[in-house]
Amino acid sequence: MVKVEQVVKTYQLGKQQVQALKGVSLEVQAAEFVAITGTSGSGKSTLLHLIGCLDLPTAGHIHILDKRTDTLSDKQQSWLRNQFLGFIFQSFNLIPVLTAFENIEYPLLLQGLSPKQRQQRVNGLLERVGLSEHSHHRPDYLSGGQRQRVAIARALVTKPKLVLADEPTANLDSKTGTEILDLMKDICLQEKTSFVFSTHDPKISHYASTIYTLKDGVLRQ
Amino acid sequence: MKILSLAFRNILRNKRRTFLTLSAIISGVCSLVIFGGFIEFTFEGLRESTIRTQLGHVQIYQQGYNQHGVANPAKYLIQEPEKVEASLQALPEVLSVTRRLSLSGLISNGNKTLSAKVTGIIPAQEEEFSAFETLLDGQQLDEELPHGGVIGVELAKALDAKIGDYLIIMTNTLDGAINAVEFELVGIAQTGSQEYDSVFVKLPLAVVQQALETDSVEKIMVLLEESSQLDGVLTQLPGVLAQTGLELEYRSWRDMALFYHKVVAMYQGLFQVIQVIIAVIVLFSIINTMTMAVFERTREIGTLRAIGTPRGHIMQLFITEGFLLGILGGLLGLVIAILIAFGINASGGIDIPPPPGMSRGYLSMILIVPSVLFYAFLLTVFVAVLSSILPAWKASRIKIVEALSYI
Known part of the structure; x- marks a missing residue:
């Protein structure tokens, strides 16, 4: 489903050229639960951004659902992200002016679903992540764990094929982190959604079907 | 898209900045309405004095x-x-x-x-x-x-x-x-x-x-x-x-009042220059506050883009915010301008010294003319939308990855 081929990514940091990824290759199958570990600055986020169509590789190619990301226009990339990908961020990145319900609903608005369909799906997910009672609360009134649940629901509401999670548990205490991982694992199994996430949480080995380690821009299994 | 509701909530979010933007718009509207009302009064006074002392409304002559x-x-x-x-x-x-x-x-x-x-x-x-x-x-x-x-x-x-x-x-x-x-x-x-x-x-x-x-x-x-x-x-x-x-012919005062028409043309030219100046000032202050809003919300824009919002939607969102600010500021501006005009008129008007060639000064009132109000409002909304285009464009061109790590 996702194929990363010899991907190189270099950044300009001040006057220095930083090579974040030095020829990374990787494949993700349907319903796989993939963890990418590594120290901070090892290029985990960069790899996730490239797979998530948020950026393009300097060299090499990335195929998502048989489409080469560097051949897509910005519009097509946006569409792909909206239709087939879901994102979960370390600091949740909810829209502060929208309620939990509206945050989850947002990706569906881009798809032009009827209000009834949207309501059905959002309520279903609110229930799934255990936040039905908080649907009208804005993010400021939710705890960290609750916010990340909203973010997970937002990532899943479009029934994506692949969810990318960038250190989803890093800002949560360990108990809440475990709950979030349990939730993601459950969804992965039930919905056959693939997950790729970056983490340095040692608990991860219990969950992930494949674990990669990034070190100095090189990937090892 | 619930873009209007989202835009509306966004402008209510940073109250201080919205207040700054609104005050720029409101002062623009007030200046336009007050100055417009002042020259309308001058036109009316000159028109009526031309008609009533010299020309009459219509003059009838032998063919x-x-x-x-x-x-x-x-x-x-x-x-x-x-x-x-x-x-x-x-x-x-x-x-x-x-x-x-x-x-x-x-x-x-x-x-x-x-x-x-x-x-x-x-x-x-x-x-x-x-x-x-x-x-x-x-x-x-x-x-x-x-x-x-x-x-x-x-x-x-x-x-x-x-x-x-x-x-x-x-x-x-x-x-x-x-x-x-x-x-x-x-x-x-x-x-x-x-x-x-x-x-x-x-x-x-x-x-x-x-x-x-x-x-x-x-x-x-x-x-x-x-x-x-x-x-x-x-x-x-x-x-x-x-x-x-x-066998008769006639002319209306409009055909005869050369001086009146020249004064009107001069004032209108002046008014246009002032409109441009006010529009430019309002334009830059909105661009300024809007650009601040874009910086402040960089991460959020990155997030919206990451979950699949196309560039066009981001632009629309910020332009809608500009539009709403224009409407809101325009309406508030009209209300305040009318209050100021009433205040000036109630205090007896503005003391104007004798114009060139005249022997007397006069007290100028501020006329509330619907066309001036409408035009000031329209101009403000237009300027607000215009000035949000550049920040909106910047927002839509943000690099997603950089925006997501923006603090």
Whole structure:
């Protein structure tokens, strides 16, 4: 489903050229639960951004659902992200002016679903992540764990094929982190959604079907 | 898309910044409305004084007067003014009708002789025409005083004339003979125009007719109840005049008031320059605050883009915010501007010194004119939308990865 081929990514940091990824290759199958570990600055986020169509590789190619990301226009990339990908961020990145319900609903608005369909799906997910009672609360009134649940629901509401999670548990205490991982694992199994996430949480080995380690821009299994 | 609701919540979010943007818009609207209301007052004052002291709303002449009357005045006078007056007075909009006959000649007190523009009027019918003339000394013309005359204050000074003095007007009759008439000075008046005050003489029509040796009049002036009725009257006028059986022509004050039109054109030019200046100031202050908003929300924009929002939507969102700010600021601005205008008017207006060529200053009010309000509002909304385009474009071009790690 996702194929990363010899991907190189270099950044300009001040006057220095930083090579974040030095020829990374990787494949993700349907319903796989993939963890990418590594120290901070090892290029985990960069790899996730490239797979998530948020950026393009300097060299090499990335195929998502048989489409080469560097051949897509910005519009097509946006569409792909909206239709087939879901994102979960370390600091949740909810829209502060929208309620939990509206945050989850947002990706569906881009798809032009009827209000009834949207309501059905959002309520279903609110229930799934255990936040039905908080649907009208804005993010400021939710705890960290609750916010990340909203973010997970937002990532899943479009029934994506692949969810990318960038250190989803890093800002949560360990108990809440475990709950979030349990939730993601459950969804992965039930919905056959693939997950790729970056983490340095040692608990991860219990969950992930494949674990990669990034070190100095090189990937090892 | 619930883009309106999202945009609305976003502008309520940083209240301080929204307040800053709104104050820029509100001051823009207020300046436009107040200045617009001020010049509208000037236009109205000048229009009414031009009409009521000099021109009337419509003037009626013998056919050909405007083309050939200057060279050959005797030939282009109205022979039977009573007929014309009777049919004009049948119109309900007509406030008053009066006849005029004027001449250029010399005025003398025996020692000193000066040039004068003499206008013959019918005192009883003339009151409405003198609304903008101030009598400084003595009294107005009166039917009881068939040989009384009123002259301009500057002319009176030059002749060293006092009330009760006898003055002589010398001129050519229509046949070319030299003639003189005598009148008693009964009043000294001021019109506001210094130039006019140094030449004008107002006499009973009969005295002027006697000086020119004629029974005819030069023109018939028509004053309406309201200036706004003019267009309606003008459409009926050809029919009314045809009924008299005389060969007549007419002109409305608009065709004659060159000075008025020049003043209007000048003020409007000035107003346009001020509009551009205000628009530019408002434009930059909105760009400034909007750009701050974009910076502040960089991460959020990155998130929206990451979950699949196309660039166009991001642009729309910020432009909608600009549009809403424009509407909100525009409406608030109108309310505040109207309150300020009421305040200025209630305090007695703005003291304006005498304009060039005028002898008196005046108190200017601020007129609340719907077209000015509407235009100020429209301009503001337009400027608000225009100024949000650049920040919106910047927001839509944000690099997602950089935006997501933006603190």
